[in-house]
Amino acid sequence: DTEVTQTPKHLVMGMTNKKSLKCEQHMGHRAMYWYKQKAKKPPELMFVYSYEKLSINESVPSRFSPECPNSSLLNLHLHALQPEDSALYLCASSQEGGGVLNTEAFFGQGTRLTVV
Amino acid sequence: DAKTTQPTSMDCAEGRAANLPCNHSTISGNEYVYWYRQIHSQGPQYIIHGLKNNETNEMASLIITEDRKSSTLILPHATLRDTAVYYCIVKGTYKYIFGTGTRLKVLA
Numbered sequence: 001d002t003e004v005t006q007t008p009k010h011l012v013m014g015m016t017n018k019k020s021l022k023c024e025q026h027m028g029h030r031a032m033y034w035y036k037q038k039a040k041k042p043p044e045l046m047f048v049y050s051y052e053k054l055s056i057n058e059s060v061p062s063r064f065s066p067e068c069p070n071s072s073l074l075n076l077h078l079h080a081l082q083p084e085d086s087a088l089y090l091c092a093s094s095q096e097g098g099g100v101l102n103t104e105a106f107f108g109q110g111t112r113l114t115v116v
Numbered sequence: 117d118a119k120t121t122q123p124t125s126m127d128c129a130e131g132r133a134a135n136l137p138c139n140h141s142t143i144s145g146n147e148y149v150y151w152y153r154q155i156h157s158q159g160p161q162y163i164i165h166g167l168k169n170n171e172t173n174e175m176a177s178l179i180i181t182e183d184r185k186s187s188t189l190i191l192p193h194a195t196l197r198d199t200a201v202y203y204c205i206v207k208g209t210y211k212y213i214f215g216t217g218t219r220l221k222v223l224a
Contacts, residue, residue, distance in 0.1 A: 004159070031210060033210075033212070042203060042214035042215060042216055042217055043160065043214050044214075045211060045212070045213060048210045048211070050210065055210060056210055056211070088157060090159055090160070092159075092160075092212070096209075096210055101209070102148045102165065102167075102207065104150070104162040104165065105162070105212050106162070107152075107159035107160045107161070108159050109158055109159045110157070110158075110159055112157075
């Protein structure tokens, strides 16, 4: 199973709503990632978790709050978003860590978020 | 983070080899070059990666110059299903940083 599963596939939320994006993998990967992708732009790294600990935050606004409850799950909690936050949010996982350095990341199909 | 530069778009005839170039002149000695592709808003798909030797797998070949400042991804027999945006990535620790990508269109 080389699949990264993201739910929901589509989400529409108001600027005062609180919502969460979910990501799951069962490959035993210890690194998990959140990316944001605007239309016709490349994916931009937001957060990296390694062994369930946040290791990289690319200066993301606090209205985005990541959480890694266990080694298979990654959440992105959303609160007070702006319309410009509308984008495709991608989750990925890889085996990197614990001496494994260069290995491919597997991406999910993304959640298409619209903020109204 | 090392930066990559790729042509914005390329066309290739179906059945011919597609050669996609990438410049990464600021790459460090221990950084790998990765290639991914993304088909119409799906998640990026891994293609191949390498450090300094040429690499080949069932999808593609990767040629890295001796000075490691550039590389070329080769799809040996392009099909219509290879139409996608191809991203060249210089990977740091935990960081897959995407460049602007090349939009490859395979023509029938």
